[in-house]
Structures are given as structure tokens and as C-alpha cells.
Amino acid sequence: MVCPRCIMAVKAVLEECGIVPDIVLLGEVHITQPITGEQRSQLSDALQAIGFELLSDPKQQLVERIRTLIIDWVNKGNSGLKLSVFLKENINKEYSVLSKLFTEVKGITIEQYMKLIRIERVKEELCYGDKSISELSFIYGFSSPAHLSAQFRSVTGMSPKQFQQLENGDSGKKRTSLDKI
Numbered sequence: 001m002v003c004p005r006c007i008m009a010v011k012a013v014l015e016e017c018g019i020v021p022d023i024v025l026l027g028e029v030h031i032t033q034p035i036t037g038e039q040r041s042q043l044s045d046a047l048q049a050i051g052f053e054l055l056s057d058p059k060q061q062l063v064e065r066i067r068t069l070i071i072d073w074v075n076k077g078n079s080g081l082k083l084s085v086f087l088k089e090n091i092n093k094e095y096s097v098l099s100k101l102f103t104e105v106k107g108i109t110i111e112q113y114m115k116l117i118r119i120e121r122v123k124e125e126l127c128y129g130d131k132s133i134s135e136l137s138f139i140y141g142f143s144s145p146a147h148l149s150a151q152f153r154s155v156t157g158m159s160p161k162q163f164q165q166l167e168n169g170d171s172g173k174k175r176t177s178l179d180k181i
Helices: 004-016 037-049 058-075 083-091 095-106 110-128 133-139 145-156 160-164
Strands: 023-025 028-030
Touching: 004 023, 004 037, 028 058, 058 083, 058 095, 058 110, 083 095, 083 110, 095 110, 110 133, 110 145, 110 160, 133 145, 133 160, 145 160
Parallel strands: none
Antiparallel strands: 023 028
16 A cells, blocks of 8 residues: 555455454554454455455565555655664664565565655656756755756656656656555
């Protein structure tokens, strides 16, 4: 789950399955009442139908928690903390352990994933067209507009300006949903 609409969709699916959650957050659901095997199967099917997956493997759950926290960290303008500190404080595990697990499961490093998320957010902002490259470099924690441009080019193969100048409609084809990264 990567947005408030995702949370609403998951809550609706849980209710349809007769499951009352204590809390639904980005990437996780807490329930105190046990669920039956039939409810679990129904929930899994209903979640898959709307593009989600029920994770029961603890490693997968932790990687999803890391992904969710990275997206949250990027969306909040880096929260004033280094990503490694942010993850360690929110998960209460050493960053080296988290990094190794994430790379093992996802096939890319936490830093590479964070870069992809930041660039995707910049692409979204460029589609809106109301912020300059300088503003975006500050908002998303790049050291300078030149650094943002270089990182953008390394991911997309084009400069932010070139991306922005794509004809209407084409820029949407060049964007990736955060849950697909």
C-alpha cells in the first residue's frame, strides 16, 4: 500500500471478509481477533483482485515495511534524518541487517530503491509543472539541481527538462506506480 486510497481499499476488503482490523497503516494491518482459513483465503483473493498481496512470510513483511517507510521518508521530505537512521529508529533493527535483507529479497539496495522512489516523485512533480528543478532538488534531498538532473538522467535516460517537454499523455507512460518499483 502506498497511499491513503490504498488504506481505504484494504479496509473495505477486510470489512467484506468480516475481519475487523485494529489499525490499517501503509503496508500493514493489525488485527487481534484470529481469522479462519476460509477468511484468509477469501482475503487473499480479494486483495489480489485489487492489486495487493497478503504477505505471511516474516521476511517479506519486513521488506514491505522497509519499502513503505522509504516511500514515507521521501514523501515527507526526508524527515530531517538520514534514511539509515530513520529506518533503524522505526524498525528497531540495525541498518546493516535491514539492508542485507532488502537486497536479498528485492535484488537492489535500499539506496537504489530510495533513488528510484525519489525520481518517481520528481517525475510526478514535473508533470504538474508548478515547481522548478531547484525547488524539487531541495524538496527531495538532492545536493543541487545538477545532482538531481544527473540522477534523473541515470534513471530515465533523459534530463528533467526533456521529460517535462514530452507531449501531454506521453509523460504518463514514462511514470511508474510506486508499488511497481
